[in-house]
Amino acid sequence: MSGLRARQKADRHRRIIEAAAELFREAGYEGAKIEAIAAQAEVSVGTIYNYYQNKGDILGAIVSLEVNEVLNAGQGVVAKPPANVGDALDTLIGIYIEHSLHYLSKEMWRQAMAISTQLPDSPFGQAYTALDRSLTEQIRALISRLQALGLVRQDIDGAALGELIFNNMNMMFIEFVKRDEARISELRAAIRRQNRILVAAIAV
Amino acid sequence: MSGLRARQKADRHRRIIEAAAELFREAGYEGAKIEAIAAQAEVSVGTIYNYYQNKGDILGAIVSLEVNEVLNAGQGVVAKPPANVGDALDTLIGIYIEHSLHYLSKEMWRQAMAISTQLPDSPFGQAYTALDRSLTEQIRALISRLQALGLVRQDIDGAALGELIFNNMNMMFIEFVKRDEARISELRAAIRRQNRILVAAIAV
DNA sequence: CATAAAAACAGAATTGACTCAATTTTAGAA
DNA sequence: TTCTAAAATTGAGTCAATTCTGTTTTTATG
Numbered sequence: 331m332s333g334l335r336a337r338q339k340a341d342r343h344r345r346i347i348e349a350a351a352e353l354f355r356e357a358g359y360e361g362a363k364i365e366a367i368a369a370q371a372e373v374s375v376g377t378i379y380n381y382y383q384n385k386g387d388i389l390g391a392i393v394s395l396e397v398n399e400v401l402n403a404g405q406g407v408v409a410k411p412p413a414n415v416g417d418a419l420d421t422l423i424g425i426y427i428e429h430s431l432h433y434l435s436k437e438m439w440r441q442a443m444a445i446s447t448q449l450p451d452s453p454f455g456q457a458y459t460a461l462d463r464s465l466t467e468q469i470r471a472l473i474s475r476l477q478a479l480g481l482v483r484q485d486i487d488g489a490a491l492g493e494l495i496f497n498n499m500n501m502m503f504i505e506f507v508k509r510d511e512a513r514i515s516e517l518r519a520a521i522r523r524q525n526r527i528l529v530a531a532i533a534v
Numbered sequence: 535m536s537g538l539r540a541r542q543k544a545d546r547h548r549r550i551i552e553a554a555a556e557l558f559r560e561a562g563y564e565g566a567k568i569e570a571i572a573a574q575a576e577v578s579v580g581t582i583y584n585y586y587q588n589k590g591d592i593l594g595a596i597v598s599l600e601v602n603e604v605l606n607a608g609q610g611v612v613a614k615p616p617a618n619v620g621d622a623l624d625t626l627i628g629i630y631i632e633h634s635l636h637y638l639s640k641e642m643w644r645q646a647m648a649i650s651t652q653l654p655d656s657p658f659g660q661a662y663t664a665l666d667r668s669l670t671e672q673i674r675a676l677i678s679r680l681q682a683l684g685l686v687r688q689d690i691d692g693a694a695l696g697e698l699i700f701n702n703m704n705m706m707f708i709e710f711v712k713r714d715e716a717r718i719s720e721l722r723a724a725i726r727r728q729n730r731i732l733v734a735a736i737a738v
Numbered sequence: 739c740a741t742a743a744a745a746a747c748a749g750a751a752t753t754g755a756c757t758c759a760a761t762t763t764t765a766g767a768a
Numbered sequence: 769t770t771c772t773a774a775a776a777t778t779g780a781g782t783c784a785a786t787t788c789t790g791t792t793t794t795t796a797t798g
Contacts (some may be wrong), residue, residue: 338794339746353728362787374748377583379786444652447644459712488729494702494728499717501701524698527691531735539764539775568755578778583756 345371346378350388351433359389359441381453386445390454391431393434393442397461400429401468408472415481415533419525422472422516423499426465427514430503439507486532498524547577550582554592555637557690563593587657594658597638597646601665604633612676614704619685619737622664623729624722625702626676630669631718634707643711670700690736725738 349370351363364385367374382388405427411418428441446458470492476482499521506517553574557566568589572579586592607629617620643653650662674696680686703725710721 342692342746363783364559375786376748376788379748386786440651440654445646445709447651447712448648450644453714459709477748487727490728490733493706493724494698494731497702497728498698501705502697505663508651508659510562522699523691524694527695527698528731531731534590542764543776567753579755580757580778581776584776589755702764 341461342371342373342377343381346373346381346388349392350488351392353483354389354392354438355435358435358437359385360370368393384449386441387452388453389438389445390452390457392438393454394457394461396433397465399432401461401464403429403474404465408468411472411479413474413479413481415523416526416529418472418476418481419469419495419529420522422469423521424518424523425505427497427518428473431514436507436510443504443507448456462496462500465500466492469496481534482532486513491532495525495528546575546577546581547585550577550585555596558593558596558642559639562639563589581737588653590645590653590699591656591658593642593646593649596642597658598661598665600637601669602635603636604630605665605668605676607633608669608672609688611636612672612679615676615679615683617683619680620687620726620730621681622676623673623699623733624726626673627725627729628722631707631722634677635718636648639736640711640714646710647711666700666704669704670696685738686736687738695732695736699729699732 339408346367347379350362350367353370355368356362357366357441358383364375364378367388368378371378378388382391407418407422407425412421434442442454442458445452446455450459470488473482473486474487475489477486477488502517502521506512507516549572554566554571557571560566561570564636568579568582571592572582575582575586582592586595608626611622611626611629616625638646646658646662649656650659653659654663674692677686677690677695677734681688681692706721706725706728710716711716
């Protein structure tokens with residue numbers, strides 16, 4: 331028994347997310363009214379709030395989809411990294427950044443980031459923090475891999491280094507989405523320049 | 535002619551800020567209703583919006599006071615830094631962090647950070663970005679100073695290093711204010727551990 | 739196939755940030 | 769002092785997120 335109720339629930343979830351994604355893209359986060367999302371998803375306003383605690387959580391569900399895709403793509407780099415510390419970092423970070431505006435506009439990112447600091451204990455706030463941790467962990471995994479390959483010094487504190495690289499990248503990304511005119515290529519170049527200092531310190 | 539109008543204006547500004555600071559502390563940012571702030575400041579709701587574009591800008595004015603104090607305190611360290619790269623960084627960052635909860639609660643910080651990413655073009659959003667830049671610049675100045683003292687290698691890219699250190703610290707601070715139970719001592723220890731990697735790379 | 743309990747839904751009501759048209763106050767000229 | 773234009777204030781009104789309560793649908797049981 332798959333259960334009528336369970337099927338309807340999944341269907342409504344999907345309809346709400348699809349409606350919201352479309353309206354967020356078209357009208358922006360603020361511009362997409364809950365009533366409009368409800369109408370488009372063919373449910374009532376009350377039902378939306380039965381599925382999501384607040385408007386931010388709807389955006390959160392969309393962000394999670396995006397970041398999980400990115401994490402998946404990143405696995406390839408960790409498994410088979412370029413044979414050079416600088417290039418390896420640049421490749422992984424490149425995947426994160428190039429993917430980032432696929433589904434989400436800068437405005438949507440700004441809202442998502444704002445909500446995650448504003449309401450760190452909401453479902454989305456917690457999920458967002460967990461995603462950040464996964465990204466940090468993936469960078470740390472890459473460093474481990476490079477150490478195993480003999481490309482990074484063994485005595486480096488991998489956890490601390492992973493945090494340092496992620497935190498810097500993330501902060502740069504935040505500044506990037508805050509300025510609509512900022513270009514991806516400039517962002518990557520700036521991060522490369524910053525990481526160069528680290529690469530010099532950790533490469534064998 | 536100091537002007538009656540100008541004096542009243544300054545007085546109202548002060549009353550609004552004082553009322554807001556008190557209510558933000560007592561009831562939290564969300565809990566402090568504009569009507570309550572207006573009543574406490576003995577002005578009307580409309581007047582508040584004549585002085586500040588939105589609720590966030592009121593908080594912004596308070597944050598600016600705090601950060602400017604911190605910047606001032608930091609100048610002393612830059613002028614006369616401890617004779618050891620690790621200690622110098624730790625001392626400056628220590629000043630930033632220890633000061634941070636003087637006037638602002640974690641909840642107020644969360645709101646301030648959220649607003650600055652949500653509305654990067656609002657008066658407060660721009661002011662906040664400028665404050666971040668000033669802090670980055672101060673860290674860069676410390677590095678310059680240490681280079682002049684022969685404690686840091688001359689061939690280090692000071693600008694990139696300053697950004698790296700600030701971005702990491704700032705991100706750690708964001709995570710710190712997101713968790714009410716996080717302790718200042720743990721935050722400082724974690725940042726020290728991360729900076730150790732850098733210190734090893736840049737110290738003469 | 740009834741039926742009662744549980745779960746989910748609908749949409750009207752509430753709430754609080756922000757706007758705006760009308761009114762009041764101030765500055766400065768006559 | 770009196771008058772007028774500009775500046776500032778006021779608070780009722782608007783708008784949209786969120787909450788609340790009564791109704792409907794689904795499930796499980798006899």
